[in-house]
Amino acid sequence: MVQNNEKNQYLATFTVNIISVCYGASAAWPSSSFLLLESVESSPLCSGALTKNEMSWIASILCIGGFIGTILSGILADFIGRKYVLCFQGIPSILSWILIYYAENPIYLYVSRFLSGLACGGAFILVPLFVSEIAENSVRGALGSLLMVTSNVGILLSFMAGHYLSFRLVPAVFVVLPTLFLLLTVIFPETPIFLLKTGKLEAAESSLRFYRNIQVTGQQTPLQFQEEFENLKRQFGSENGRQMEKTTxxxxxxxxxxxxxxxxxxxxxxxxxxxxxxxxxxxxxxxxxxxxxxxxxxxxxxxxxxxxxxxxxxxxxxxxxxxxxxxxxxxxxxxxxxxxxxxxxxxxxxxxxxxxxxxxxxxxxxxxxxxxxxxxxxxxxxxxxxxxxxxxxxxxxxxxxxxxxxxxxxxxxxxxxxxxxxxxxxxxxxxxxxxxxxxxxxxxxxxxxxxxxxxxxxxxxxxxx
CATH class of the missing domain: 1.20.1250.20 (MFS general substrate transporter like domains)
Known part of the structure; x- marks a missing residue:
């Protein structure tokens, strides 16, 4: 049962994990599509059936994109913030499904898989980081585990789509997910820990209030919230509240x-x-x-x-x-x-x-x-x-x-x-x-x-x- 103070934590976690569903769908897409793509009689590509070598590259290029996406996202997350870098992952994911929809030869699929990997690499480093910084200790494990739950939801959906839908209809359906992710994730506040590290004390407190579902009223702030915020300030903030210098x-x-x-x-x-x-x-x-x-x-x-x-x-x-x-x-x-x-x-x-x-x-x-x-x-x-x-x-x-x-x-x-x-x-x-x-x-x-x-x-x- 979700407690009232945990409601926004769960809501934000489910929202950012839409990109994890996109990862699962992308990762499983070759398994449900290769039988068709290698078929001489019914390949949907104008260039004809794929060779074994082409299929192995289509499967593995996702990892190359993931490697680069991980590095870029890991670096940018400490400068731009967790939220906006996370939101950006929706763009290459959208483009990857569009390329599959219009694919005429393996080049389309190579680029699509690379872009999908960029989004996946960013998601796998940013979603756990974002969730760990907004979640209370008591639910941090459960919320963090949703990364793989939602990834497996994406895998299952991709297998089902490959079985029941046509080759062109699959990307037309799945492009909705990263679009929804992009539109919804931007609504949520930045993590309180990142805001504290950049010296934005008021914004950090407001963010923590949101994720602990504590309304700003005339009533006294709960002692537990005060203690948590003071503890976070001691760990991640600067004493005078000014923006911290660039990390060395x-x-x-x-x-x-x-x-x-x-x-x-x-x-x-x-x-x-x-x-x-x-x-x-x-x-x-x-x-x-x-x-x-x-x-x-x-x-x-x-x-x-x-x-x-x-x-x-x-x-x-x-x-x-x-x-x-x-x-x-x-x-x-x-x-x-x-x-x-x-x-x-x-x-x-x-x-x-x-x-x-x-x-x-x-x-x-x-x-x-x-x-x-x-x-x-x-x-x-x-x-x-x-x-x-x-x-x-x-x-x-x-x-x-x-x-x-x-x-x-x-x-x-x-x-x-x-x-x-x-x-x-x-x-x-x-x-x-x-x-x-x-x-x-x-x-x-x-x-x-x-x-x-x-x-x-x-x-x-x-x-x-």
Missing amino acids: YFLTDFTEKVPRKSFIIGIALILLHEFCGCFTMINYTATIFAESGSNISPNLSAIICGAIQLLGTLVSTKLVDRAGRKFLLIVSSFGAGISLVALGTYTYLNSIGYYVQPFSWVAIASFSSMLFLASCGIIPLPYVILSEVMPHKIRSIGATVCFCFSWTIAFLMLKYFPIVVIWIGMHGCIFFFAACCFLGAIFVIVFLPETKGRSFEDISRILAN
């Missing part, structure tokens, strides 16, 4: 104990996120369902997997501020690892000629449970935790570095994973993903502090010990 970074800002540990945690969680196999193996959904003896069509099987991912992230959102980040990550990592071992064993036995048809349900069950368990923790929580553990002075830079690393790994996985499958087999890749999940769970147990319900100040104090 020193080597010690990155090498001291707290930032060093936060970077280690961030990089480790990104590695777990990418190498759990969820993002890569979703591209092999049709193959796995076919090997299991299922008669479900490729697009319909993708819809089923999209629904499973969405269910998992919804569970994560419900539990993240109750069970805690650490507990969910441990359960998610071990559970996904066990599911991958089962799937890898089935795939290996099938590859060496064992009769596994009576156990075809194992492939579907293990793949589905892997998606569900990964979506409960491994997929959504690294973005939440990363925005919490980074020291405020280097939060934008730290998140930028980690997300650039994530986009790089994602590009390499999408572009070269088929080659690795030829070298070590699908089962070898699956066992590798399982090992990464188990190693990630051990890292979480040993090194990750619980951040549930804690202020940024408390988290920094824990990392300093």
Whole structure:
């Protein structure tokens, strides 16, 4: 149940996460469109069917755009502000869908995917940053988890649109989302933390009042609000209320104990996120369902997997501020690892000629449970935790570095994973993903502090010990 003081926090979070729905739709668009685009008889492009090389570039160029978008957004967020840089992400997203609608050859699609990547890169660094700076400690985890919930909503919608709508109608429908995002996000105030960092005390207080749903009346301001605002001023504001001088970074800002540990945690969680196999193996959904003896069509099987991912992230959102980040990550990592071992064993036995048809349900069950368990923790929580553990002075830079690393790994996985499958087999890749999940769970147990319900100040104090 949303409390009255949390209403505007939820409203703003849902609004800014419309761009996350756009990301999910863009990320899943190739999966639902490639079968048509590579068809010699029915390709919608004037240039004809796409080659395998062209399709691999269309899939992976999104990551190049994401890398550049992450850097640009991370830099601009500390100068222009979180809100306006976030609003800008709607423009390349709109243009990307327009280009798909008018596409005549692969060049249109290359540019479209690059622009979509720009918007996605900005969204993945700015949405967690924006939400973490407007949310109260008690709901910060749940609100932060909505990034992946809404992304999975976009994935599911894209799979469904690809199955039921024509090639040209899909972008005509989805262009509405970034347009709506742009028009609605501009209404909300800038985050109080950024306003404090730029010396705008009155605007910061007004912003915090909005996000705590406290009306300006003749009544006395609640003591809890006063204490929170004074605490934020102490952490992020300047003593005389004037605009702070341009931030100067020193080597010690990155090498001291707290930032060093936060970077280690961030990089480790990104590695777990990418190498759990969820993002890569979703591209092999049709193959796995076919090997299991299922008669479900490729697009319909993708819809089923999209629904499973969405269910998992919804569970994560419900539990993240109750069970805690650490507990969910441990359960998610071990559970996904066990599911991958089962799937890898089935795939290996099938590859060496064992009769596994009576156990075809194992492939579907293990793949589905892997998606569900990964979506409960491994997929959504690294973005939440990363925005919490980074020291405020280097939060934008730290998140930028980690997300650039994530986009790089994602590009390499999408572009070269088929080659690795030829070298070590699908089962070898699956066992590798399982090992990464188990190693990630051990890292979480040993090194990750619980951040549930804690202020940024408390988290920094824990990392300093």
